[in-house]
Amino acid sequence: MTKLRASRVLLSTQRILCRNHDAPQLTTGRHCVPPSPPAAPVQLAETYGNVFCIRVGQEKTVFVCGWKTVKEVLVTQADKFVDRPYQAFVTRLCAPLGGILCCNGKTWRTQRHFAMGMLRTFGLANGTLERSICQESQHLQRAMEEHKGELFDPADLLNRAVANIICQVIFGRRFDYSDPKIQQLHENLTDTFVRLYVPWAQLYNAFPALMKRLPGPHNGIFTNFQALQEFIGAQIKSHKLALDPSDPRDYIDAFLNEANGELGFTEENLVLCCMDLFLAGTETSSKTLQWGLIFLIQNPQIMGGFLLKDACPEWNAKWPILA
Ligand code: HEM
Numbered sequence: 018m019t020k021l022r023a024s025r026v027l028l029s030t031q032r033i034l035c036r037n038h039d040a041p042q043l044t045t046g047r048h049c050v051p052p053s054p055p056a057a058p059v060q061l062a063e064t065y066g067n068v069f070c071i072r073v074g075q076e077k078t079v080f081v082c083g084w085k086t087v088k089e090v091l092v093t094q095a096d097k098f099v100d101r102p103y104q105a106f107v108t109r110l111c112a113p114l115g116g117i118l119c120c121n122g123k124t125w126r127t128q129r130h131f132a133m134g135m136l137r138t139f140g141l142a143n144g145t146l147e148r149s150i151c152q153e154s155q156h157l158q159r160a161m162e163e164h165k166g167e168l169f170d171p172a173d174l175l176n177r178a179v180a181n182i183i184c185q186v187i188f189g190r191r192f193d194y195s196d197p198k199i200q201q202l203h204e205n206l207t208d209t210f211v212r213l214y215v216p217w218a219q220l221y222n223a224f225p226a227l228m229k230r231l232p233g234p235h236n237g238i239f240t241n242f243q244a245l246q247e248f249i250g251a252q253i254k255s256h257k258l259a260l261d262p263s264d265p266r267d268y269i270d271a272f273l274n275e276a277n278g279e280l281g282f283t284e285e286n287l288v289l290c291c292m293d294l295f296l297a298g299t300e301t302s303s304k305t306l307q308w309g310l311i312f313l314i315q316n317p318q319i320m321g322g323f324l325l326k327d328a329c330p331e332w333n334a335k336w337p338i339l340a
Pocket residue numbers: 117118129132183293294295297298299301302305
């Protein structure tokens with residue numbers, strides 16, 4: 018186990034949990050909760066043992082099946098498996114610095130710790146995040162009301178609203194929904210997500226030398242990244258002009274204050290870190306809101322009881338427009 022080297026390690030306990038009488042009960046009727054992964058790896062484990070490997074081109078994936086083996090990977094030998102896998106796609110985009118999402122070791126720990134600290138300082142401290150969210154919900158509400166009750170897809174608006182809240186933490190400002198900059202940011206982020214999970218990206222990881230030379234949708238990710246880098250780079254440039262080291266306004270200012278070239282604190286890496294915060298925060302939060310909306314629409318009785326003035330009068334006094 019300690020000599021395992023792989024592009025990816027996939028863990029599968031669920032099927033086994035569903036069958037294992039000693040394990041926690043995870044089945045409801047015919048279904049596993051959460052749903053089981055496809056049965057193929059489990060069937061292969063029955064033939065090849067709990068640790069086996071599948072190789073596609075350059076990409077080697079090690080499958081780890083079974084409660085005990087997965088526990089060994091995640092708990093007993095966690096330190097040996099904590100690093101991220103090598104992926105040609107990610108390496109071309111982020112090497113050698115890695116931002117937050119694509120780096121390892123001490124740099125990763127430092128950058129993660131710094132980002133968490135900054136999210137707390139510029140987000141949770143002094144109610145700044147709460148204020149930004151409330152203001153953004155007013156803009157969102159107005160934008161939705163512009164549809165005058167007609168059917169529309171709220172996904173784009175929710176994405177922009179969430180991206181704006183992250184903009185507040187990172188850039189210290191929001192963008193109007195009609196601002197081409199936020200539209201471009203939002204399009205690049207959404208498109209990157211779509212392209213990251215199509216087979217082309219997997220083919221790139223498997224056959225990088227070939228895919229680099231081929232046209233195809235995978236190249237769109239590099240164009241998107243370039244556009245995102247330029248947008249964030251421009252924000253960093255304007256921050257540098259107005260930087261007051263004794264009074265950092267946002268994540269970028271705080272990072273520039275630390276920029277001594279060590280442990281990822283370089284301007285080049287700042288661009289990647291900002292991009293990571295957008296990539297990690299936008300789609301996740303926006304999809305959560307979309308699901309929340311669907312559940313409220315399907316359960317109007319809950320929506321009726323969701324009036325803030327009943328739920329929290331003090332909050333309502335602070336933000337009367339949302340009442
Ligand atoms: C509903 C919203 C969200 C969900 C469900 C979610 C979920 C997750 C999960 C499961 C991880 C991996 C666990 C870990 O590495 O600790 C993660 C990592 C991360 N999230 Fe979120 N997240 C959400 C919102 C956000 C937001 C708003 C931000 C920032 C603005 C953010 C930034 C990050 C970062 C930077 C990481 C990477 C940590 C690392 O690799 O060290 N996330 N998120």
